[in-house]
Structure formats: structure tokens, C-alpha cells
Amino acid sequence: MLLTAKSEPAHQVKGLEAGADDYVTKPFSLPVLDAKVQNILRSRRRLKEYYSSATEIVPENIALNTLDEEFLRKAITIVEESLSDPEFSVQKFSRNIGMSRSSLYLKLKAITGESTTDFIKRIKFKKAAELLETKAHSVTEVAYMSGFSSLSYFSTSFKQYYGVLPTEYISGKHTQS
Known part of the structure; x- marks a missing residue:
């Protein structure tokens, strides 16, 4: 203001x-x-x-002004382009977007209410869910395509996020809540 x-x-x-x-x-x-x-x-x-x-990040639904909208679009693009990189971290994210880790955290927290880590996870799990729904890839392939280096960590994290294991998600049990 x-x-x-x-x-x-x-x-x-x-x-x-x-x-x-x-x-x-x-x-x-x-x-x-x-x-x-x-x-x-x-x-x-x-x-x-x-x-x-919401499970999907739609900048125009979240941002209150065009600058925040542009920032969110750029942030989403950076995460999506690094999706399959298991070494992608908050540090790399902040470097790619041109902000310090703390500034990035504060900016994302102010716009979305989420930490940088949660923002990254939301995008990764959204993509993983899309890949699982196509049924074109195994759970292991989806885990690696989503940037997870451990299948067990992917499965437990996915369950925490969606409430079902990836295999249950594929079989449609996520829609029966």
C-alpha cells in the first residue's frame, strides 16, 4: 500500500x-x-x-497483482524445468530465480502461504499425479521423472500429500474419498 x-x-x-x-x-x-x-x-x-x-498453482487465481503473477509463472517454470533433477534444491531454485533463499521464502510465503520446499513439492506431486494418471509409466519411472532419487521416499511422500500410495492413486482410490 x-x-x-x-x-x-x-x-x-x-x-x-x-x-x-x-x-x-x-x-x-x-x-x-x-x-x-x-x-x-x-x-x-x-x-x-x-x-x-487447491492442488494446482494458477498464478492469476493467487496473485493480487501482475508482478506477483509474473513471479509465480517464473517460479513454476523454473521448478518444472528442473523437475527430473534429483539434485534440485531450494538453493538452486533461489539461484535460478535470482533471489536469496530467505527473500524467496518470504516472497512465496506472502503470495502462497507456503514455504519454498512446499511450493516445490506441490509442483512435483502435481506432475507425478498427472504422469500416474496417464498409466504410461511405472511408479518407479514416475518417481525418477518427478525428481525423486528414492522410490520409497517418493511413495511415502506421495501418500502424505495425496492420502494414498501411488499404486492406489493409479487404481483410482484417490477419487473415492
């Missing part, structure tokens, strides 16, 4: 296009400012709740 003395429409547009949730000019009313902040916080909470229950 920008609080400024610059009240010209061109400045307001520039501030909003830069990613501000709101643009408040001086003089301002403290109760109005407080109400705007509460609305922004409430909408962010609702987005985080939505995001945490």
Missing part, C-alpha cells in the same frame, strides 16, 4: 501498476486507511486458504 502526497492520476496508475494493492494520498483518514488495510489482509487470507486447498 502506498501512502504518498503525490495525488496525480499518472502517479497513482504508476504505483498500482508497480504492484501496490492500494494508493492512498495525503491527507488521509485513519479509519479509512485502517479499513483498507483490513480488507487487504482479509483478501490475502482468503487467497491463502484457497491456495492451500
Whole structure:
């Protein structure tokens, strides 16, 4: 939220296009400012709740501005391009996106409500589920294609994420909850 003395429409547009949730000019009313902040916080909470229950990351459904949308698209692309790399880590992710680990964590946490590790896992498991649904690959192949170097770790992690083992997922038991 920008609080400024610059009240010209061109400045307001520039501030909003830069990613501000709101643009408040001086003089301002403290109760109005407080109400705007509460609305922004409430909408962010609702987005985080939505995001945490969705299995797919859709930037335009999560991000509140175009900069966050672009950031999420870039982050998803980086993870997807490194999907089969078992050495892909938060460190490599942060290097590829051009941010420190802590900045990346804070940015993802603010937009999605998830840690960097959970963000990566969500993308990996979404891809693994898609591959399993095609039934074109074995569970072992899907594990390696999803960047897991251990089949047992993949299976236990998959079960924690989806509530069923990969073999049960293939047989359709995930839809009977």
C-alpha cells in the first residue's frame, strides 16, 4: 500500500501498476486507511486458504497483482524445468530465480502461504499425479521423472500429500474419498 502526497492520476496508475494493492494520498483518514488495510489482509487470507486447498498453482487465481503473477509463472517454470533433477534444491531454485533463499521464502510465503520446499513439492506431486494418471509409466519411472532419487521416499511422500500410495492413486482410490 502506498501512502504518498503525490495525488496525480499518472502517479497513482504508476504505483498500482508497480504492484501496490492500494494508493492512498495525503491527507488521509485513519479509519479509512485502517479499513483498507483490513480488507487487504482479509483478501490475502482468503487467497491463502484457497491456495492451500487447491492442488494446482494458477498464478492469476493467487496473485493480487501482475508482478506477483509474473513471479509465480517464473517460479513454476523454473521448478518444472528442473523437475527430473534429483539434485534440485531450494538453493538452486533461489539461484535460478535470482533471489536469496530467505527473500524467496518470504516472497512465496506472502503470495502462497507456503514455504519454498512446499511450493516445490506441490509442483512435483502435481506432475507425478498427472504422469500416474496417464498409466504410461511405472511408479518407479514416475518417481525418477518427478525428481525423486528414492522410490520409497517418493511413495511415502506421495501418500502424505495425496492420502494414498501411488499404486492406489493409479487404481483410482484417490477419487473415492
